[in-house]
Amino acid sequence: MLKPMATILIVEDDALLLDALSGQLAQLGYGVATAGSVADATALLQSQAVDGIILDLGLPGADGMELLHWTRAHIAGLPVLILTARDGVDDRVRGLNAGADDYLTKPFNMQELQARLQAMLRRARQPAFTQTSSAGPSSTTIGPLVLDHVAHAAALNGEPLELTLREWELLELLAHRCGEVVTRDDVLAAWRASPPEPGQPAAAPLNSNALEVYVHRLRKKLDASPLNIRNIRGLGYMLNRP
Ligand code: CA
Numbered sequence: 018m019l020k021p022m023a024t025i026l027i028v029e030d031d032a033l034l035l036d037a038l039s040g041q042l043a044q045l046g047y048g049v050a051t052a053g054s055v056a057d058a059t060a061l062l063q064s065q066a067v068d069g070i071i072l073d074l075g076l077p078g079a080d081g082m083e084l085l086h087w088t089r090a091h092i093a094g095l096p097v098l099i100l101t102a103r104d105g106v107d108d109r110v111r112g113l114n115a116g117a118d119d120y121l122t123k124p125f126n127m128q129e130l131q132a133r134l135q136a137m138l139r140r141a142r143q144p145a146f147t148q149t150s151s152a153g154p155s156s157t158t159i160g161p162l163v164l165d166h167v168a169h170a171a172a173l174n175g176e177p178l179e180l181t182l183r184e185w186e187l188l189e190l191l192a193h194r195c196g197e198v199v200t201r202d203d204v205l206a207a208w209r210a211s212p213p214e215p216g217q218p219a220a221a222p223l224n225s226n227a228l229e230v231y232v233h234r235l236r237k238k239l240d241a242s243p244l245n246i247r248n249i250r251g252l253g254y255m256l257n258r259p
Contacts, residue, residue, distance in 0.1 A: 023068035023138050024048030028058045028084060029100075030076050038071065041127055042134075055079035059087055067095070069138055071130075074101040074112070082115060089116040090249060094196055096141040098134060100125065159195055160259030161242045164188070173242055180238070186211060187231050191246060191256035200253035201225055 025042055029035040030053045039049045050067055052058035054076050061067075070088065074081035081101070088095055096118040101108070104122040112120050118137045121130060157164045161174045169185050171178040180188065186207055190199050208223045232254060236246050243259040 022046040022048065024050060024066070025069050025071060025134070026050045026052065026058060026061065026067040027071045028052045028055070028076065028081065029071070029073040030054065031073070041131075045131065053077070055081065055084045055087075058084050062088070062092065069096045069098065069134065069141065071098050071100050071134070072117075074099060074103055074108070082112070085112070085115050085117055090252075094141065096137045098130075098137055100130070157192055159192055159256070160244060162192065162239075162244055164192055173239065178238055180235075182211070183208060183231055184235055184238070187228075188235055191254060195256045196258050198249045198252050198255050201228055203253065204228055 022045075025047050027035060027038050027042070027049065029038065029051070032053075035051055035053070039051055043049050048067075050061055050065060052061050055078060058070075070084075072081050072084060081099070085097055085099070088097060097116070098119045098121065099112045099117045100121050100123065101112075102123045109120050109122075118140070119133050121133060155165065155167045157166065162178075163172045165171070166189070169182075171180055171185065171188060187204055190204060190207055205223055205225075205228065232246055239246065245257045247255045247257055249255050
């Protein structure tokens with residue numbers, strides 16, 4: 018049996034373009050869902066699972082960027098390709114900084130869109146981190162960051178990263194689920210299951226405030242790299258892929 022292909026949500030208010038795009042993608046075997054506004058798209062995403070979004074920015078009512086922010090906060094890892102008439106460098110940078118996976122300007126070439134869509138979906142299916150054979154199966158490499166799970170040691174840009182036990186545990190958790198949200202409860206549960214940190218009173222409270230302090234410290238230690246720990250409001254934290 019053929020594996021069903023990915024389902025793509027197209028958010029576009031230009032009815033002609035929406036028709037043409039959905040027709041093309043359906044012909045290629047994609048499942049297609051459509052929305053003409055951010056409100057429609059948000060409602061749809063809450064009731065239906067999709068594998069990727071093609072997003073127009075200029076929409077009636079809320080701007081497409083709002084859907085991008087909403088998606089990043091609620092469905093981490095869902096790939097988004099912006100397809101818009103806004104072709105300024107600022108727009109492009111703003112879109113990519115806000116977490117879009119790709120950016121294509123109108124007018125566009127259908128074959129280029131297909132190629133980019135396929136590449137985006139392929140990237141999204143790849144594991145968040147790779148186990149490197151050169152560093153041994155017990156290590157994780159994310160860009161310039163290497164974690165040695167046996168020695169509980171990390172290196173950044175080839176330099177050892179000095180971490181306390183709690184910082185190490187937090188970083189390991191974030192790295193293991195790179196590109197996904199790690200909730201506060203996940204971190205606190207991991208901390209509570211591990212021995213007390215040397216040099217810290219056993220009763221040092223492990224709560225949200227402590228977590229914020231550790232995240233702050235870790236961010237500083239990752240400062241010299243493209244890695245960045247994002248606050249996902251109301252949920253927790255996410256280590257961005259470089
Ligand atoms: Ca539009």
